[in-house]
Amino acid sequence: xxxxxxxxxxxxxxxxxxxxxxxxxxxxxxxxxxxxxxxxxxxxxxxxxxxxxxxxxxxxxxxxxxxxxxxxxxxxxxxxxxxxxxxxxxxxxxxxxxxxxxxxxxxxxxxxxxxxxxxxxxxxxxxxxxxxxxxxxxxxxxxxxxxxxxxxxxxxxxxxxxxxxxxxxxxxxxxxxxxxxxxxxxxxxxxxxxxxxxxxxxxxxxxxxxxxxxxxxxxxxxxxxxxxxxxxxxxxxxxxxxxxxxxxxxxxxxxxxxxxxxxxxxxxxxxxxxxxxxxxxxxxxxxxxxxxxxxxxxxxxxxxxxxxxxxxxxxxxxxxxxxxxxxxxxxxxxxxxxxxxxxxxxxxxxxxxxxxxxxxxxxxxxxxxxxxxxxxxxxxxxxxxxxxxxxxxxxxxxxxxxxxxxxxxxxxxxxxxxxxxxxxxxxxxxxxxxxxxxxxxxxxxxxxxxxxxxxxxxxxxxxxxxxxxxxxxxxxxxxx
Amino acid sequence: xxxxxxxxxxxxxxxxxxxxxxxxxxxxxxxxxxxxxxxxxxxxxxxxxxxxxxxxxxxxxxxxxxxxxxxxxxxxxxxxxx
Numbered sequence: 001x002x003x004x005x006x007x008x009x010x011x012x013x014x015x016x017x018x019x020x021x022x023x024x025x026x027x028x029x030x031x032x033x034x035x036x037x038x039x040x041x042x043x044x045x046x047x048x049x050x051x052x053x054x055x056x057x058x059x060x061x062x063x064x065x066x067x068x069x070x071x072x073x074x075x076x077x078x079x080x081x082x083x084x085x086x087x088x089x090x091x092x093x094x095x096x097x098x099x100x101x102x103x104x105x106x107x108x109x110x111x112x113x114x115x116x117x118x119x120x121x122x123x124x125x126x127x128x129x130x131x132x133x134x135x136x137x138x139x140x141x142x143x144x145x146x147x148x149x150x151x152x153x154x155x156x157x158x159x160x161x162x163x164x165x166x167x168x169x170x171x172x173x174x175x176x177x178x179x180x181x182x183x184x185x186x187x188x189x190x191x192x193x194x195x196x197x198x199x200x201x202x203x204x205x206x207x208x209x210x211x212x213x214x215x216x217x218x219x220x221x222x223x224x225x226x227x228x229x230x231x232x233x234x235x236x237x238x239x240x241x242x243x244x245x246x247x248x249x250x251x252x253x254x255x256x257x258x259x260x261x262x263x264x265x266x267x268x269x270x271x272x273x274x275x276x277x278x279x280x281x282x283x284x285x286x287x288x289x290x291x292x293x294x295x296x297x298x299x300x301x302x303x304x305x306x307x308x309x310x311x312x313x314x315x316x317x318x319x320x321x322x323x324x325x326x327x328x329x330x331x332x333x334x335x336x337x338x339x340x341x342x343x344x345x346x347x348x349x350x351x352x353x354x355x356x357x358x359x360x361x362x363x364x365x366x367x368x369x370x371x372x373x374x375x376x377x378x379x380x381x382x383x384x385x386x387x388x389x390x391x392x393x394x395x396x397x398x399x400x401x402x403x404x405x406x407x408x409x410x411x412x413x414x415x416x417x418x419x420x421x422x423x424x425x426x427x428x429x430x431x432x433x434x435x436x437x438x439x440x441x442x443x444x445x446x447x448x449x450x451x452x453x454x455x456x457x458x459x460x461x462x463x464x465x466x467x468x469x470x471x472x473x474x475x476x477x478x479x480x
Numbered sequence: 481x482x483x484x485x486x487x488x489x490x491x492x493x494x495x496x497x498x499x500x501x502x503x504x505x506x507x508x509x510x511x512x513x514x515x516x517x518x519x520x521x522x523x524x525x526x527x528x529x530x531x532x533x534x535x536x537x538x539x540x541x542x543x544x545x546x547x548x549x550x551x552x553x554x555x556x557x558x559x560x561x562x
Contacts, residue, residue, distance in 0.1 A: 084516050084517075085512075085516040087512055087516065116543050116544055117543070118518075118542050118543045119518060119542050119543055119544050122516070122518065274507060274511060277511070277512065277515070278504075278511075278515065278520065278521075281512075281515040281516075281520060282515075282520040282521065285515075285518050285520045285523070285542075286520070288518075289542075292543075308528065308529075311528075311529060311538070311545075312529060315529055315531055315532065315538070316529075316532065317530070317532045320531070320532040321532050410547075413547075414531050414536065414538065414547050415531055415532050415533075417531065417533075417535070417536050417547070417549065418531065418533035418534070418535050418536075419533065421535075421549070427536075451513075
């Protein structure tokens with residue numbers, strides 16, 4: 001038993017890399033970004049789709065697609081999973097990386113959080129290594145303004161070498177300007193010049209040695225990036241690369257010999273695989289820090305201090321758990337008692353209809369099996385399910401969304417982690433279990449927010465033991 | 481007890497104090513996850529808040545609040561600053 005790449009990786013979410021264009025003038029636009037930066041909000045605002053947006057990571061399960069038509073041109077928007085990096089530490093990152101690398105998007109929009117730009121720049125810089133055709137969208141500008149964070153978008157654009165547009169996607173602000181730039185980049189009217197990051201003499205020398213061997217063998221992806229990845233190749237990338245190029249680049253004899261000499265040389269300089277990875281990531285993080293300091297001014301004190309005070313109350317030893325129990329208790333109380341009234345009404349109404357249907361059957365003189373099958377079987381079951389399940393769901397989900405939007409859910413995970421850990425599970429399971437009270441299917445899907453495969457499996461399997469509100473005992477007892 | 485010179489595990493950093501990362505002792509995907517958080521050498525980390533049970537602890541890292549379990553934090557060596 002075990003979670004293999006095949007059972008947890010991109011294979012299961014049916015993400016398709018090849019997007020079919022119905023017209024050669026169509027452009028494919030990838031939407032990338034860290035989790036929780038309003039990526040799906042941007043996607044929905046542009047495509048008019050109603051993908052559920054929420055503020056925990058892993059909301060985008062696979063690549064969602066939508067259309068956006070502008071000046072008679074069709075843009076196929078692909079919403080890829082939110083990730084912090086493209087180093088493929090998880091299934092989501094693998095899907096994201098594979099689409100940006102091998103899905104050949106005409107432009108990639110990287111959505112970033114204006115209130116947390118430094119961390120977000122990490123992904124922007126990693127994306128720029130793979131493709132030059134990037135437009136950076138600095139979202140949540142309104143919230144940044146509230147926190148008195150000022151961002152010099154022109155300077156940011158200069159530093160990154162690509163267009164940068166500020167937006168507040170929730171109010172639809174800036175989206176038009178964003179798509180202006182996307183259109184220009186996608187049709188080649190706007191060239192982008194992201195500066196190349198230097199990884200230090202040792203790594204650069206290694207890349208130089210590999211480049212002449214690799215460059216003639218790849219097309220459609222930057223050879224320099226491929227060289228860098230060959231130095232520290234993981235199996236998933238090797239597979240994706242081989243699939244894209246049609247040949248196994250890493251298996252090439254000349255390249256393998258070159259790689260082993262490079263590694264010998266690197267080892268003389270005391271650079272092992274871990275050190276190399278550190279070097280590469282450090283350069284990216286340092287560059288992000290540098291850009292951040294050039295472009296962003298945030299008040300030193302006061303910034304975040306209010307949030308932190310609230311956090312101290314919500315997660316302290318004395319008040320953290322009582323507040324949590326109270327809040328969840330109130331939500332369940334409202335759901336259960338509140339649902340009784342519409343439930344009563346619905347069942348009265350629906351069962352009145354059943355009586356009429358029975359009369360109708362008698363009137364027609366239909367055989368008793370027809371009445372049994374359709375009226376007592378199909379209709380009555382349907383009526384029961386609707387009257388029992390619809391009202392609590394209609395109450396629970398909006399309440400849960402409120403809790404989600406307030407950002408309280410990660411605090412629950414923080415409070416509960418120790419206890420879940422004792423059962424070899426993860427604190428985030430508290431969220432998927434709470435979601436399970438609404439609907440087990442949603443709870444199981446939500447388990448993707450848990451990183452470790454083992455903990456995720458535990459959360460997925462045990463979610464079923466949380467009674468969803470259609471299975472709340474008080475209801476079933478009352479109705480039967 | 482706490483001097484500038486000896487690296488100590490992050491989980492021993494008292495709440496409210498700041499340290500800079502000097503070394504990561506984890507490997508492979510665990511190490512990559514730490515690097516993704518921006519925990520490279522020299523990064524400032526502030527210990528913000530313990531959870532009700534004492535584990536995990538919330539840290540302020542490069543503009544974001546991140547909770548780390550003791551077992552993960554113990555694999556990050558830091559030098560205490562203030």
